[in-house]
Amino acid sequence: MPWKVEAIRKNTARSDDLVTEQVHQHYDTFVPGNIRDVADAIIASDADDEENKDRYVLTRARLNLTLADLQGAGVDTTNKTLSWMFLYMAKFPQVQERVYTEINDKVGTARSVMLKDKPDLVYTNAVILEVMRIVTQIPFSLPHYAMKNAKLQGYDVDKDTVVIFNLFSVHHEKEFWKDPESFRPERFLSDGKSLDEEKCNHMFAFSHGRRRCVGEFLAKMNLFLSFSIVMQKCKIIKPVDEKLDLTPIPGLVYSSKPYKLLVQERN
Template identity: 70%
Template sequence: MSVVTTVLLILSTAFITFFFIKWVLQSKGKRYPKGPMGLPIVGHLPFFGRHPPSTFMKWWESYGNVFSIRLGSWNTVVVNGYKAVKAAAEHPNDAFSGRPKFISSEVLAERIHEDVFAFGNFSPVYLKQRNLASKALRLFTSKRKDVIEELVTNEAVAFADSLVRKFSTSPGHIELEVQILVVRIIYQFLYGRGEQVDFDRHVKIIYREVEEFNKFTGSGSALDVLPWLRYIIPWKVDALRKLTAKGDAIMWEQVQKHYETFSADHIRDVADAIITSDAEDEENKDRYVLTRARLNLTLADLQGAGADTTSKTMLWLILYMTKYPQIQERVFAEINTVIGKSRNVELKDKPNLVYTNAVILEVMRIVTQVPFSLPHFSMTDAKIEGLDVDKDTVVLFNLYSIHHEKEFWGDPEYFRPERFILDDNSFIRFKNNHVLAFGLGRRRCVGESSQK
């Protein structure tokens, strides 16, 4: 046995012994969630399979609403089912409202030495940023509803015309067109239209950034769950830094222009609305300052989260409409009856488009775009359904389990929009509330406020 091998063996033994003793001391008198057997170093990563949500559903059936796994280097608890997830997400002490210090989060935050909005720590600054963004979204959507509707309508009509020109005689892939459409709308929603040349250039850069970031993280970044990899493949971390720098340059430019041309009497977009909301909030001036860096980070989170989830939801919706033409025909018939052919759909029509809304909800339910939400982190020792969860544990809320809970839905594996509608053609509200596309608790997506 070589000297190197001997040293590695001694270090490995000491490492394992240390953590075993630590676990024994911590677990004295505690009752932890059970879970499947994993492997050293990588934990349960090799057992997730091609479709992790299905694997987690099997583990839920075997180990109960709260079970434990090892997410690479991180102790992890998975919470399943509506009741357990709601209780954990709305814990009175915000025990599970933290975020793990993943490498991707560190890289995003280190750009300007500020916690990012969606991935950052749960702190007074985060709460202020969240409240400010929520207030700004409500302010802009209420004051400029006509502008938003005109924007979406114009982009939708141009998108439809483009599809007809490109694919009326031959089939093709529309993924790129849908993603560009969504980025165009969100860009104008956040920053306004601006110069045509800059607009087209910025949209392309943002689209590429979102695409590359998704490739970097995939269904879960290996660097995040196995942080020691940063010393083996440091170029991956550098690639993420370079990637975020491209989008930052656009946002810094936009933030600078907005402060130079800002007028409280004319709110052009969400950036203006955030500045206005901050100026009106005199109570917290001594505890929070909306720096240009914080405005930049808030816009970045709104941009990134909105572009990816919205475009993918649209793509799934189109796919289901092609798979179920009879449902597509019924949606068209409802829109034709309620709206007619003489005008475009408006937001005020939403309550009357019952079946159309049910189809959208059913797509979001059965697909579950983000099956485990963003990872949470226990900020203190706490309990879920009587089981102990130690501080500094990653906590995953299994939203897929809620959307496929057989006891609640009956036949969750089937695409059936009618499940949301009563005989009198009204919504079943409590079922509507079980589609958690925005998450739960104080970490739920801030965009939810603008949907109400």
């Protein structure tokens, strides 16, 4: 499909141009001691090494790649995960009410949910994990490369082999999850008061090992705060004539189909 390949090339080139433009602007307007964002922080890390020109070039290249990673891997995935979460809350109102009840009991309404509340909101965390598991919006990991001959679970992996981790398969393994196609957040609870460590360790939404997503902690923090604060303050309602389809749109990142919701402020 050459027309699709050409479209990807054009979009990639446009994205690269935008990032490069931002990098140039940051270097031109950088003021030591005035860190405006992550780009300035990277520039500042090498600001004292002006004599080493090679390092300066590498820093600029690293900045380009870092900003591209933040844009490509951090914004779209978080946005789509939240979209899935709100869709499931509208589809399963009983789950949504249980999340709200837990937040109301543990945090209340006098202040917004904070990161320090995360250990206390066990069911809320279970819901987040279950949405990420059942959707698995990134079904396959990025390609990995075998540096040497290896054996994995009885299978030979030859040197120079490209290996792709099937995340969807792990998250829908019937032998482990029993009913993987069912949306059941309770599966992540061990005794109703804590998360099941074994189940949590079987979740690879950010891949696994040393090459796992470097933004995992930031993504989990953003998802928890965004989701729990919305659940604390708002009620998500399915419109009467709206059909909420949970079938994903295939792609590099699985998206939900367009939908409409009613958002009611809680008293």
